[in-house]
Amino acid sequence: MLDLTxxxxxxxxKNPIMPASGTFSEDLAQVFDLGALGAHVTKTVTREKRSGxxxxxxxxxxxxxxxxxxxxxxxxxxxxxxxxPFYARYDAPLVVSISAGSTDEFATLCEEVSVPGxxxxxxxxxxxxxxxxxxxxxxxxxxxxxVMRKLRDATDLPLWAKLTPNTxxxxxxxxxxxxxxxxxxVVSNTLLAMAIDIKTRRPKLGNLMGGLSGPAFKxxxxxxxxxxxxxxxxxxxxxxxxxxxxxxxxxxIAGCAAVQVGTATFxxxxxxxxxxxxxxxxLQSQGLSSVAELxxxxxxxxxxxxxxxxxxxx
Amino acid sequence: xxxxALQTHPKFGQPHSIHEVECAIKSNQPVNDEYRLxxxxxxxxxLDCEPGQFFHLLCPLTRNQQPYLRRPMSIYGYYPDKGExxxxxxxxxxxxxxxxxxxxxxKLNVLGPLGRGFDILPDWRNLLLVARGVGLATxxxxxxxxxxxDRKLTAICSARSEHFLLSLDYFRNLGVNVIPLTDETxxxxxxxxxxxxxxxxxxxxxDAMYTCGSNRILKLLQSxxxxxxxxxxxxxxxxxxxxxxxxxxxxxAFRRDGDVVNERVCKEGPVFDLQEAIGC
Ligand SMILES: Cc1cc2nc3c(=O)[nH]c(=O)nc-3n(C[C@H](O)[C@H](O)[C@H](O)COP(=O)(O)OP(=O)(O)OC[C@H]3O[C@@H](n4cnc5c(N)ncnc54)[C@H](O)[C@@H]3O)c2cc1C
Ligand SMILES: Cc1cc2nc3c(=O)[nH]c(=O)nc-3n(C[C@H](O)[C@H](O)[C@H](O)COP(=O)(O)O)c2cc1C
Ligand code: FES
Numbered sequence: 287m288l289d290l291t292x293x294x295x296x297x298x299x300k301n302p303i304m305p306a307s308g309t310f311s312e313d314l315a316q317v318f319d320l321g322a323l324g325a326h327v328t329k330t331v332t333r334e335k336r337s338g339x340x341x342x343x344x345x346x347x348x349x350x351x352x353x354x355x356x357x358x359x360x361x362x363x364x365x366x367x368x369x370x371p372f373y374a375r376y377d378a379p380l381v382v383s384i385s386a387g388s389t390d391e392f393a394t395l396c397e398e399v400s401v402p403g404x405x406x407x408x409x410x411x412x413x414x415x416x417x418x419x420x421x422x423x424x425x426x427x428x429x430x431x432x433v434m435r436k437l438r439d440a441t442d443l444p445l446w447a448k449l450t451p452n453t454x455x456x457x458x459x460x461x462x463x464x465x466x467x468x469x470x471x472v473v474s475n476t477l478l479a480m481a482i483d484i485k486t487r488r489p490k491l492g493n494l495m496g497g498l499s500g501p502a503f504k505x506x507x508x509x510x511x512x513x514x515x516x517x518x519x520x521x522x523x524x525x526x527x528x529x530x531x532x533x534x535x536x537x538x539i540a541g542c543a544a545v546q547v548g549t550a551t552f553x554x555x556x557x558x559x560x561x562x563x564x565x566x567x568x569l570q571s572q573g574l575s576s577v578a579e580l581x582x583x584x585x586x587x588x589x590x591x592x593x594x595x596x597x598x599x600x
Numbered sequence: 601x602x603x604x605a606l607q608t609h610p611k612f613g614q615p616h617s618i619h620e621v622e623c624a625i626k627s628n629q630p631v632n633d634e635y636r637l638x639x640x641x642x643x644x645x646x647l648d649c650e651p652g653q654f655f656h657l658l659c660p661l662t663r664n665q666q667p668y669l670r671r672p673m674s675i676y677g678y679y680p681d682k683g684e685x686x687x688x689x690x691x692x693x694x695x696x697x698x699x700x701x702x703x704x705x706x707k708l709n710v711l712g713p714l715g716r717g718f719d720i721l722p723d724w725r726n727l728l729l730v731a732r733g734v735g736l737a738t739x740x741x742x743x744x745x746x747x748x749x750d751r752k753l754t755a756i757c758s759a760r761s762e763h764f765l766l767s768l769d770y771f772r773n774l775g776v777n778v779i780p781l782t783d784e785t786x787x788x789x790x791x792x793x794x795x796x797x798x799x800x801x802x803x804x805x806x807d808a809m810y811t812c813g814s815n816r817i818l819k820l821l822q823s824x825x826x827x828x829x830x831x832x833x834x835x836x837x838x839x840x841x842x843x844x845x846x847x848x849x850x851x852x853a854f855r856r857d858g859d860v861v862n863e864r865v866c867k868e869g870p871v872f873d874l875q876e877a878i879g880c
Pocket of ligand 1: 345346654667669670671672673674675688689690691692693694695696697734737738836837838839840870
């Protein structure tokens with residue numbers, strides 16, 4: 287019997303595949319049994335009601351997409367009344383993604399979502415921090431630390447810090463989050479990007495810029511996930527451009543204990559179920575008996591095998 | 601035909617009614633210079649749909665076209681007895697051009713049926729449908745449904761020229777009273793359209809109005825609807841990513857109870873209340 291389980295801190299997931307925030311909702315239950323997934327991750331919720339960014343909020347770029355949804359939110363009260371009870375029927379752990387514009391507001395919201403039925407809180411620290419001129423918390427180690435400390439005091443639930451690729455200090459931010467109480471890192475959110483319509487000379491998104499997601503983003507997110515897994519002891523959950531089981535396996539080998547699938551679900555709504563199946567087949571074909579054997583199995587010792595390779599060539 | 605992993609799952613009493621299916625193409629022919637009719641061989645679970653709903657099509661990758669996201673397309677016709685699903689589409693860009701390259705026997709992956717369709721309430725006996733251009737594709741199945749429910753239907757169809765007036769014979773064969781208007785004959789202007797609708801109102805009365813595809817027509821029908829207290833519905837479009845309600849990409853603004861609210865076109869729509877719609 288193959289063991290697909292994976293450990294994210296105190297949580298045991300029955301398999302390492304879960305949706306990414308904002309690309310998943312109750313609506314998907316109309317397509318497949320959501321009970322199959324390793325965990326459920328909600329769209330980021332804010333305390334107050336918010337309407338999100340102007341339209342168009344999406345555009346296509348070669349092999350990927352940009353989005354500028356913003357964080358439309360029904361507000362925390364409506365969320366608690368409707369969303370949390372929905373997921374109670376499944377045994378997959380429910381992870382609630384939260385966001386706020388200041389450290390205090392983040393802490394209050396975190397406390398408010400720490401209710402029965404919620405297994406972990408994912409903190410989307412990729413949103414603009416109003417105390418820091420709109421720079422995202424996770425762009426710098428200092429702001430990451432400041433918000434994570436407050437969040438740590440606000441809840442006993444596991445905290446997953448979702449990092450941003452829009453920083454030059456990936457490992458420093460990862461370490462800052464780990465040292466201040468994150469139980470896991472989600473690496474990562476979307477990469478700031480742009481597209482222009484050459485006929486109208488207007489940006490294709492109503493908000494001018496947006497986040498790149500999908501296959502074109504994968505090598506960047508994979509690199510970040512690898513760097514983070516190397517630099518912290520806590521589990522890393524890989525996220526970015528995963529659209530096949532091969533992508534899932536790459537992230538696991540790179541050191542991720544689990545993965546989140548986002549944009550690919552828009553193209554093939556039941557893709558996560560297929561990936562779970564195919565992961566089973568892959569493990570079998572490799573003679574492995576568990577996902578754990580794969581996690582972090584990357585052969586990345588700096589070997590001087592360039593010559594050996596050339597010698598071996600016919 | 602290969603029905604993928606998306607089987608219905610009765611387990612939690614969820615409505616598992618959205619299917620992803622690879623359908624074989626029966627035909628994919630031009631109907632004029634701009635529009636093509638695509639006929640798919642479809643299993644019965646896809647054909648349990650209603651007028652106004654849509655499918656999310658996975659366009660093929662070709663040498664020249666590399667569409668990534670799916671493309672939303674209204675149901676033009678659905679025929680459970682023949683196992684056929686029809687789409688009438690305009691080649692607009694990359695995705696629809698790629699669909700245009702498909703021929704008989706090729707496969708097309710479709711997701712649906714999606715969204716909320718048109719209503720025909722029991723006391724809506726005299727129906728008016730007003731469409732321009734490809735909007736006709738969305739409204740056409742309403743004619744079939746109106747006949748099935750034994751309602752009277754008048755269709756005002758507007759286009760640049762006679763050549764682009766689609767579906768007239770289709771409507772006539774269903775017993776619809778068709779009024780064609782064209783730019784070419786200078787009959788399609790909004791004042792003439794208003795006069796025609798006022799005349800219909802005076803003669804037989806109108807219980808409900810349906811439209812799609814034109815801002816000017818929306819405004820006209822809103823004003824007539826308000827003046828004469830006639831309900832109506834409109835099918836709207838928006839850029840989409842997921843098509844099933846998850847991503848919040850496809851919102852549009854609506855007037856409701858003195859407020860402006862955002863609704864998802866793919867989920868709460870694409871059919872909305874005529875008076876609540878805000879044109880663009
Ligand atoms: C609910 C719904 C029903 C539709 N029904 C029909 C129909 O029956 N027949 C028909 O010909 N067209 C219909 N359309 C419009 C059709 O979806 C677009 O023409 C098509 O997506 C264009 O894709 P493209 O790749 O050829 O064009 P491109 O311009 O290359 O598309 C680029 C991007 O813009 C999006 N896009 C472009 N035009 C539209 C549009 N009008 N609405 C929404 N997104 C758009 C595409 O989906 C794609 O993501 C419908 C749209 C919606 C939302
Ligand atoms: C439409 C859309 C909405 C998103 N909304 C959120 C969100 O609310 N919160 C969040 O943390 N990430 C959000 N994301 C980012 C995804 O969770 C994920 O990090 C990113 O898309 C990269 O993964 P992917 O390439 O597999 O999509 C969103 C992404 C998309 C495409
Ligand atoms: S297209 Fe995703 S919510 Fe409508």
